Amino acid sequence: MRILGIHADRVWYKVTKKTKMAEPEPVREDEMDNCVLLFATVEKSDEVTPELTVSSTVESVKLRLSRLGATRVMLFPYAHLASDLGCPGVSQWILKSIQSRLIEEGIETKRAAFGWYKEFEIKSKGHPMADFSLTVCPFAGGECDKSSKCCQNESKNC
Amino acid sequence: MRILGIHADRVWYKVTKKTKMAEPEPVREDEMDNCVLLFATVEKSDEVTPELTVSSTVESVKLRLSRLGATRVMLFPYAHLASDLGCPGVSQWILKSIQSRLIEEGIETKRAAFGWYKEFEIKSKGHPMADFSLTVCPFAGGECDKSSKCCQNESKNC
Numbered sequence: 001m002r003i004l005g006i007h008a009d010r011v012w013y014k015v016t017k018k019t020k021m022a023e024p025e026p027v028r029e030d031e032m033d034n035c036v037l038l039f040a041t042v043e044k045s046d047e048v049t050p051e052l053t054v055s056s057t058v059e060s061v062k063l064r065l066s067r068l069g070a071t072r073v074m075l076f077p078y079a080h081l082a083s084d085l086g087c088p089g090v091s092q093w094i095l096k097s098i099q100s101r102l103i104e105e106g107i108e109t110k111r112a113a114f115g116w117y118k119e120f121e122i123k124s125k126g127h128p129m130a131d132f133s134l135t136v137c138p139f140a141g142g143e144c145d146k147s148s149k150c151c152q153n154e155s156k157n158c
Numbered sequence: 159m160r161i162l163g164i165h166a167d168r169v170w171y172k173v174t175k176k177t178k179m180a181e182p183e184p185v186r187e188d189e190m191d192n193c194v195l196l197f198a199t200v201e202k203s204d205e206v207t208p209e210l211t212v213s214s215t216v217e218s219v220k221l222r223l224s225r226l227g228a229t230r231v232m233l234f235p236y237a238h239l240a241s242d243l244g245c246p247g248v249s250q251w252i253l254k255s256i257q258s259r260l261i262e263e264g265i266e267t268k269r270a271a272f273g274w275y276k277e278f279e280i281k282s283k284g285h286p287m288a289d290f291s292l293t294v295c296p297f298a299g300g301e302c303d304k305s306s307k308c309c310q311n312e313s314k315n316c
Contacts, residue, residue, distance in 0.1 A: 004162075004238055016284040080162060080291040081239075119284025126174040126277025133238040 001046050001053050001094070001138065002081040004039040005064065007130040009123040011037045011074045015116040021088035026113030035072035036065060037122060040098075041081035042091035046138045050090055053138045054097040060134050060143055061098075062105060068129060073109040075099055076120075088115060159204050159211050159252070159296065160239040162197040163222065165288040167281040169195045169232045173274040179246035184271030193230035193266075194223060195280060198256075199239035200249035204296045208248055211296045212255040218292050218301055219256075220263060226287060231267040233257055234278075246273060 012031035038061065046053040065071065077095055079085055086094070092114050102109040112118060124130055140148035170189035196219065204211040223229065235253055237243055244252070250272050260267040270276060282288055298306035 014284070017286060019286075078289070080289055083291075083293070117284055117286050117288070119282055119288075121279075121281045123279045124277055126172070126275055128175060128177075128275050130275070130277075131236070131238055133241075135241075 001043060001057050001136040002041040003134040004081055005132045006037045006122060007068050007070060007125045008035055008037045009125055011035060011122050013112050013118045013120040015113045015118050017117045019115045022115035023113060026116060030110055032072055032074045032110055035074050036070045037074045037076055039076050039078035040095060041078055042086035042094050043082045044084040044086055046086050046094060047090045049138050050094050052141050053094055053136060054101060056136045056141045057098050058101045060136060071107060073102055073107055075109060076112040077114045159201060159215050159294040160199040161292040162239055163290045164195045164280060165226050165228060165283045166193055166195045167283055169193060169280050171270050171276045171278040173271045173276050175275045177273045180273035181250060181271060184274060188268055190230055190232045190268055193232050194226060194228045195232045195234060197234050197236035198253060199236055200244035200252050201240045202242040202244055204244050204252060205248045207296050208252050210299050211252055211294060212259060214294045214299045215256050216259045218294060229265060231260055231265055233267060234270040235272045
């Protein structure tokens with residue numbers, strides 16, 4: 001799971017067009033103020049242990065929110081952070097599960113439409129911790145530290 | 159070289175704070191309408207053949223601009239697309255060279271401040287080709303197709 005995070009004053013999006021994997025009844029337009037925008041790419045390797053991907057991502061995001069003093073999340077499916085994408089079914093399951101788990105933790109969390117092209121507007125805060133990336137390891141749990149058997153095995157078939 | 163590209167109605171940025179590697183006299187605030195925003199991360203591997211990284215990136219960007227019918231570029235240093243960053247000197251040289259080469263090709267190109275935290279605002283266009291990623295291979299030239307000796311070499315020390 002790859003995430004690019006932006007601590008934002010405001011995020012807005014609106015769906016423009018379906019892809020083949022579009023979810024049928026998305027929220028077509030939405031916005032959020034004072035939030036952390038999480039551009040998220042589910043990778044093929046996340047299909048091995050999707051539950052671990054969800055729990056590890058939720059823990060990493062909670063920690064990051066706490067450091068930022070942020071309480072709101074806009075989870076934004078974004079296929080451009082990795083080349084080896086997970087299949088749409090698992091990817092949606094993972095993103096919806098992350099949303100549910102964050103909401104259970106008391107964090108207001110919106111999820112942008114999966115499988116739709118979207119126009120969007122972002123106003124970032126620009127402080128030293130405002131932009132960040134997270135790579136969650138689906139094998140070891142937690143953030144990638146290059147020590148799991150997957151990173152050791154460059155064939156990536158683990 | 160990793161690039162995340164966004165075909166945008168408008169991009170604006172303003173520097174907020176220096177990092178240790180801040181360029182001394184940057185353009186502190188700038189904006190551009192109807193352009194392609196290129197978030198760009200120079201990687202360690204780009205130090206081996208920086209000239210090839212520059213020429214390959216320029217060719218890839220030109221091709222993409224032509225497909226998009228776009229004529230303006232905002233090149234935006236962004237350290238969050240890869241983990242193994244190039245050293246600041248080479249990274250700046252590569253980004254400045256890409257800017258110069260694009261300008262020589264008749265493409266209006268601005269370059270956001272290197273080594274400064276920045277607040278920014280983006281309004282993306284949201285059409286099917288509006289968001290894209292490029293990984294330029296510094297060994298083979300051109301975009302990464304996983305066939306160069308670096309991708310083949312598991313140790314990644316090529």
